[in-house]
Amino acid sequence: MVHATEAYNPENIFAKILRGEIPCTPVYEDDYALAFPDINPQAPVHILVIPKGDYVSAADFAANAPPEMITGFMRALGKVAAAAGLEDSGYRLISNAGPDSHQEVPHLHYHILGGQPVGPLVVK
Ligand code: 5GP
Numbered sequence: 001m002v003h004a005t006e007a008y009n010p011e012n013i014f015a016k017i018l019r020g021e022i023p024c025t026p027v028y029e030d031d032y033a034l035a036f037p038d039i040n041p042q043a044p045v046h047i048l049v050i051p052k053g054d055y056v057s058a059a060d061f062a063a064n065a066p067p068e069m070i071t072g073f074m075r076a077l078g079k080v081a082a083a084a085g086l087e088d089s090g091y092r093l094i095s096n097a098g099p100d101s102h103q104e105v106p107h108l109h110y111h112i113l114g115g116q117p118v119g120p121l122v123v124k
Contacts, residue, residue, distance in 0.1 A: 006106060008054040014107035018052060028080045032072030035080045035112075044115030045084050045091070049077050055108040057097035077110055086114040 009015075016022040017034070024036035027047060038046040051073045055061040061070070081091055091114030096103035 033076035043113045047112040050109045
C-alpha cells in the first residue's frame, strides 16, 4: 500500500515506463508529461497522465515541483483530455494518493475516465 508521504521510489512502474524499461503506447508526450492508456481500463476512455519527474502525489508535486513543471504538466493534462474528445460528453480526473485511495503506483498520475457515465464520485 502506498503512503502519500513516502519517499519517491525510482523502481515504481511508471518510473520504469518513463525510462523506457517497460513499454507503453503514448497518446501524448512533451517535456513535462507522458500520457498512455491504462493497462486495465475502467471505462471506454481511460488514460493515465504522469509528470516527467519524481513526485509521489499531488501534494508532493505542488510542494516540490518547479513552477514551469507545474504549468507544463497542467497544460498537458488539459490537452490530453481535450484530444480524447471528451469535452462534450464529460470526463472525470482522479489522482489517488495514499492508502484510503488505494493508490497502487507511487508516482503522481491522473486518470482521465470517460466515454460513458462514470458513476458516483465515491462508492458508498
Ligand atoms: P492507482 O491505483 O495507483 O491510482 O492507479 C494505477 C493504475 O496504473 C491502475 O489503473 C493500473 O491499471 C495502471 N497500471 C499499472 N501498471 C501498469 C502498466 O504497466 N502499464 C499501464 N499502462 N498501466 C498500468
